[in-house]
Amino acid sequence: MKRRLLLPAAAVSALAGLTFTVAACGGGGTSQPAPTIPAGALEVDAVAGLKFDKSEYTAKAGSVTIAYVNKDSQRHTLVVKDSADVLVGTKLEVVKNNSISTGTFELAAGTYTIYCDVPGHGSMKATLVVT
Numbered sequence: 001m002k003r004r005l006l007l008p009a010a011a012v013s014a015l016a017g018l019t020f021t022v023a024a025c026g027g028g029g030t031s032q033p034a035p036t037i038p039a040g041a042l043e044v045d046a047v048a049g050l051k052f053d054k055s056e057y058t059a060k061a062g063s064v065t066i067a068y069v070n071k072d073s074q075r076h077t078l079v080v081k082d083s084a085d086v087l088v089g090t091k092l093e094v095v096k097n098n099s100i101s102t103g104t105f106e107l108a109a110g111t112y113t114i115y116c117d118v119p120g121h122g123s124m125k126a127t128l129v130v131t
């Protein structure tokens, strides 16, 4: 059974560019605009300390677009489960700082749980209340 994470050549070339990125990081340069969050999306931030920026989020029933923003330095995921513990939609993943991953979820009114399923990240859990 293959269960290796893909580490394509792109990862290597990303490393090659790292010196520049790191240099740009501390200086507050104006090199590149941050990836954008779609208008009307619900923003959920992964922040330092293995948590989300809020313990509870709210949304209106229907198509809910979640923009998952990584404000931390490591990989995080975002999984949505309904009150019956059933997975809803597709898992989002943000690999590095400033990554944004967006997904649209069809959510009926109710209470959902969002969490990060990276091993050891059990503290990354929040409630999503859909009305």
Ligand SMILES: [Cu+2]
Pocket (backbone or CB within 6 Å): 046, 050, 075, 076, 077, 116, 117, 118, 121, 124
């Ligand atoms: Cu995480």
